[in-house]
Amino acid sequence: MYINVHSQYSLRYGTMSIPALVEEAVGYGVTQMVLTDINNSTGIMEFMRECEAKQVKPIAGLEFRRDKQLLYFGIAQNKEGMKELNDFLSEHNLQKKPLPDEAPPFKNAFIVYPYPNEKTLSDNEYLGIRYDQLNSLFNVDLSTVKSKLLALQPVVVADKIEYRLHEYLRGIDLNVVLTEVTASDKCRPSDMFLPPGQLEAKFSRYAFILDNTRNLMNRCVMDYPKGRVNLNRRTFTGNKKNDRELLEKLALSGMEYRYGKSNKEAQKRIRHELKVIYELDFCAYFLITWDIIRYSNSQGYYHVGRGSGANSIVAYCLKITDVDPIELNLYFERFLNAQRTSPPDFDIDYSWDEREDVQDYIFKRYGSQHTALLGTMSTFKDRSIIREIGKVMGLPKAEIDGFTDQTRAAINQNNDTFRKIVAIHERMANMPNQRSIHAGGVLITEEPITYYTALDLPPKGMATVQWDMYEAENIGFDKYDILSQRGIGHIKVAVQLIEGNQQRKIDIHQVKTFMKDPAINANLRVGNTKGCFYIESPAMIQLNRKLGCDSYLVLVAASSIIRPGVASSGMMGEYIKRHHNPKDVKYLHPVMKEQLEETYGVMVYQEDVIKICIHFAGMDGTDADILRRGMSGKWRSEQEMNRIKQSFFTGSKRLERPDDIAAEVWRQVSSFAGYSFSKAHSASFAVESYQSLYLKTYFPREFMVAVLNNYGGFYQGNRLVYVQELQSAGGIVHLPCVNNSDSAVNISGVDVYLGFIGIHGLNGVYIELIPEERKTNGPYQNLEDFIKRTAIGLEQVIILIRVGALRFTGKSKKELLWAVHLLMGAKAKPNNDAELFQLETKNYSLPVLVNTRLENAYHELELLGFPLSMTMFELLQTDYRGEIGANDLINHIGQVVRMVGLYVCEKTVHTKNSQRMWFGNFLDVEGNAFDTVHFPNNTPMYPFRGAGCYLILGKVVAEFGFASLEVLKFAKLPILPNPVIS
Template sequence: MYLNVHSYYSLRYGTLSIKELVEEARARGITQMALTDINNSTGVMEFMRECRANGIKPIGGMEFRRDKKLLYIGIARNREGMKELNDFLSYHNLEQKVLPDKPWPFRHAYVVYPLGGKAELEANEYIGVRFDELHQFYNRESGNADKLLVLQPVFMASRIGYRLHEYLRGIDLNTLITMVEHEDKCKETDLFLKPGELEAKFSKYAFILDNTRRLMDSCVMDYPEGKIKLNRKTFTGNAHDDKALLEKLAMEGMLYRYGPKNKEAQKRVKNELKVIVDLDFCAYFLITNDIIQYSMRRGYYHVGRGSGANSMVAYCLRITDVDPITLDLYFERFLNAERTSPPDFDIDYSWDEREDVQDYIFKRYGREHTALLGTMSTFKDRSVIREIGKVMGLPKSEIDGFTDPSRAAANRDNDTFKKITAIYELMGKMPNQRSIHAGGVLISEEPITYYTALDLPPKGMPTVQWDMYEAEDIGYDKYDILSQRGIGHIKEAVKLVARNQGKNIDIHQVKDFMKDPNLNARLKTGNTIGCFYIESPAMRQLLTKLVCDNYLTLVAASSIIRPGVAQSGMMKTYIQNFHAPDKVRYLHPVMQEQLKETFGVMVYQEDVIKVCIHYGGMDGTDADILRRGMSGKYRSRVEFDRLVEKFHEGTLMLGRPEDVTREVWRQVSSFAGYSFSKAHSASFAVESYQSLYLKTYYPMEFMVGVLNNYGGFYTRWLYVHELRRAGAKVHLPCVNQSSATVAIQARDAYLGFVGIQGLEAKFTELIPEERRLNGRYTDLEDFVRRTEIRLEQVVILIRCGALRFTGKSKKTLLWDVHAMLGQKTRPSSHSELFHTPVKHYKMPELQDTRLEDAYHELELLGFPLTLSMFDLLKTPYRGDIRTKDLMKYVGQTVRMVGRYVCEKTVRTKNNKKMWFGTFLDADGDFFDTTHFSNSTPVYPFRGAGCYLIMGKVVEDFGFPSVEVVKFAKLEIVGNPIMD
């Protein structure tokens, strides 16, 4: 009798997970019910799985609301009916139209209106009656007796659930819980009633019960049971043709990559093709290849990474640039017969090209069959504690105390905090809002609305209402079309080199880059600012410690830098073994044979697989399943235990010593949870070498590319600093030279209008475009007249030096523009019959100072260009030593002056905080600092600026740093404008 059941996917309204909902229903002996979440079908497929597993008949549906008003409830008779409901909501979401008072006609779905909602009903339309509305039928005949249904909404399971519901409504409406109106929340009786209670309430109106039972009996959610593949099944329209086409393309690509005589490559490609065909993944490879071919035709640059780089076929199709033979990568890590989670390719594009690739996919494969993948954010973020406090009406000061980690001990015994924590724990795993996945795209064989309604998030592309985990459970394999800034850096730098120097660079010649001694010399010194994945302080330190001068070492560095590996102690062990390979003690000759490349440390997931294969005698498929199980991703504990037993049985059959096996297993099981995909690291390292090549041979163009693509790890001023060090003369923005972004010609680089604080976006494009169309600006009046710029906007440009071409001081220009625009309308850009020049008055000479200019730049650009931060210091002291001499002072206490670059906070094993800092000395060279918990609270970081640092110089594998004893921010000279 439950036609109107809601889960917590009725966001900020429902309180029960699908699992809890089904458990509650089973406990009450309910045999069939309909899930009708508010304006979404997120949980319908999960609901069907859970119901079937618990012997309950599932019915799909949806409750349609406009603002606070319940309009009607849709109940699907079958999967076609569910599609109709999804199509109806999708249309209104995608067209951004409000839901109508009456839905369009449904052929396979029922519509249930609330009592009083509609007088004349179609054949598939009904009226829902709540038990507390039955008094309206007392001593009355109903003209629609056969159209009345039991309407018993369910939103929670108990009074505690109702209270949680009230808090959710308060958060949603941003109001106090006591201010939530009755129409804004459900009723306290909107839950599953005790067995027989609902029937008893309708006992005098048995025909309503019969109507409801009859309608529910007619509904059959005829979706196939069990997991099926829902992706587009073929690329060509025929599975046989797909197989032939993939084989043709793979063999052609193999010749391109390896030539005609590489027998190992031929063998691996054929073996992979057999697995791909057997597992029905031909279409997946061909569609990915189609996307890559489109982007290459457009001149877009891509990086294929992730476990897909383990595939020889992917390498031959140019989906990735990682050679599986060179790196000894295992195809089973990507695809094998027993893999339960679907594999996918991660394809990265530049941030400004990805949407065009996505648009191609939608147009190529049809909007009915294509959608972006959704994601679901939850209330687990502890900021929700603040929201709960607001709903309770607590003052801000009290809420601040509850969210302050330093007051955790005091809060523990606070009754109000206990109450907030109890609510937070109930909410923690509940979905909060639907959003969009970072890059997942689904391409479906059937129209995708059989399985979900579609949202229209800010990206403007249809998006499913569930996340990647549900997609996997339903049967979809996603295509990851991602973006990253590093590709934008490379793409723009290549274009700038072609324009400025007339050289066309083939940036894909990575194998040549890897052999270049100049690139490898730069790599091992950590001179990598701006280069993808290898510019952070921690990475530059690691490169120096490893004396990294080759691709394979860089691949390892890209893996061991990751938090889990570093914190486990594996990174330290790897560095030690790297410097003393002869002292590495291998447990067994097989371990030496398989782990010699990584000095006895299982750095990669592939290392774990190799040990399981070669030491334990397992096949690649079982080895990968076991590896996944050890990282907590096993299908079932029984399956995992069987494979553990198989490993040990294999070692006995191979005659491995038991004591050695125990230690091998200990290392395998502990490392598996931390290890990282070698293919993933190899993909990162390929892009790192491309960045290194550009930074080494075309440093100015490369750094402009970094600046114009939103930088990287560091703030903007540091990349401007690197641009200067590369030999460029960096100029302030100029209305007659600058573009929206940084422009470079020969060695002259002009900062762009983007980045000037307070300058409206329309002027960043309008100023250079007007100059392109109608020539350079001749003077201030000409500039103001042609751009129709307002007074406050032109003042910003004057103060940052963008009108210095006039030859007048900023003060004179400010006087002139106020005379021009201060008391009257701005000059018109329209044609004039007679041009009356502005009157000019002779003024005393007004001079600018470099200090005033520096303060203007600090305010408007965020950093000074006219002077350095060191020039602004009150003291002329620049420290006793500079970075270049640090190694001479190892073990000694020194004083240095450094400009703050960045800091990082970490927690030690005993849960104490420590900090790592990065600074520039007065020569512009980097040095790093370590701040222990006993010193930094006394001498804390205080943001941007220059610091006097006293500390002990220490050295770790050739990398010097300073362990800070005392630390203070230095004062700068006052702002003369304010004096």
């Protein structure tokens, strides 16, 4: 009898999760109810599953609100009715139209307006009346509305405690303190399930209202498919037989391209994979992915196919991936097999500025009714909850800041207000907060997608479903991951720059040639990899140097053992040791040797863990696949993990594995539970790393310009690192110049001009206008010509003067500042109308006004984030540069030395005792990098203080031939004072 029920998906309004809601309903004897969340159908399919499991009849609906005020709610008679409601909401979301006062006529859905309402009701429209409104019916002629009245008892909360939580949610949603939440902003305290018989008793004088309500609900049947179904686009060609023949043709012709005409091993593997693909009905999925790649290739876009899809030789032959699964002994069943508990997908990466066009193609090719981006659901995060609750309670900012300060945790525990916040936080912590957009998932469906969800229009501007990847999987949808990453942008732009600057065409896909190049592998081994995808971080450089990494296969392993899963188990160090001394390897158990000899008995990849669970512990393929999902960070529950653990130890005991060995194997397995790569994923990353490293090795200037222009990479927070790499490669880096710079960094020969986009405070209009005007009408002649042609304002031109962008005039910055004030006075913007006669500006006799290098350096620090006129070392007050340099560390093992280093970055980690320690990365005066280790007992006394140069006292230590500094003391060095320009 409940036709207006809300779950937590009525964001910042409802308090019950779908399972809790259904459980609550069962407890009150409810046999059927309508879920009507506010302006979304996120929970509908989950609601149906939960209700069916508890023998409750589910009915789907939607509540429509405008400006947070209830207009009406819809109740679907069937699947078609839910589509009508979803279509109606989607139309207004996608077209950004406000919902109308009255709903349109629906054929398969009912509309319920809140009583009273003067509207003339059509056949499918009703009035919902609350029990406390029944007195208004006394002595009223009901003949015209008697058949239209329904019992309205909204459900929002479970009890009085949840009602208080609801009030806090409303305060957060409205961004007001609790006392400012009005009655119209929230539900009523009575908006909950009533004890059995109570609702009927309240309407007993008007039994016909109960009959109307019951009859309407009885007419509703949610005729959706039951159980696990495939709702994806079923064919590519329109016919499954044609799909099968086309896929076979493409795979075999691709085999000839990849392997030549007579590779029997490749042909055998292709036949095997095609058989599995046919049996599991995945032809359309492969062909649609191939079609997406075909389109992007036709546009000249570069892509990387990664993830477990690279295990497939069919994908390799279709050019979806560039990883040879035969070479790396990758097995297809890791990607697609009958035991998988979740659908597989291809991860396709594009450059950040090309992905949207690919997505647009998918929408146009497969139709807007059948295509949508995947959504996500963000929950309240710990710190944000504390802050939001504190604001609703009306606490001052300083007190809230104290509650979120980790260093005050012990003090806060004794604070009553904080304890109250924590109590609220515990109830709110995992509640959905807002809908958002998945990183790259796209759905392509057989039926119109609005049968299953309404659509949102996030800032991205493409229709997006209202649920996440987990719900998509539960419903029966497989996603296509169309992702973006900056590393691909580096490669693409570098290739273009090389062609423009050196007139050389580069085939960046000749990766197998790159892998055998001694110069490239030498740079990999010594860590000359800054700017290169996935191998530029200090941790990765350090690992590759410890390994002596100089080949593709070793890099594939390195790409995975750097992940926290392997590192946290202690097996990273063990792998390095075994890599250098393979003959001395002692295997934990014969199964480890049998399954993991390639990785010296160390579990490096997700596949390794699955193999061990199957062969060491006798687990079945289904449990192994659930474990694989856990290793990808996709555990759905702690119980799931505990069940897998029990299965592991039960199987180990059944196979008579020694208890101590089983415990150690599980320790290694469980350490992977949040972070691990499949071998194919690591191999895909390594391919891209080699492409970047090829460009860095042979075209370093163009490559580093591409890195700077893509605003990605590990060191983008400290762009000076990339600028210094550019200078080390022979690039002559110039400050921005209005007559030479573009919006982005440009290169001509060895000359590199920084772009306008990197100047802090410069308006985006001028970033584009200045170079466009110069290209259209020629170089700027002088200051006045520049101002008139660009119509630039005084504040903006001063920024350009201070950064040195008007030095072409031959005047110093001070002269230019004087001149611009004389020229523009107090005017914010000049008049740039065309002049009939050009009048010369009066020249005034000025004293010599010179800028010092120090003044210029301070301007550049402020406006670019780093200086070019002086190095950071030249800015120091001291001439001391340390006892040794980075390259000399290896000769001082065990000694305590002093070094001076330019801060690059730091990383915080937690010890086993939950204490924090740090790893630092610095450059010496020669530009060579060195690493520091800061243990908990030293760092709080000598903390990092941001960018700048540090004097470091430390002990030189080495591991696997890699030297670093264990810091005893360090302090930031003062720089020369800023000479103020009056």
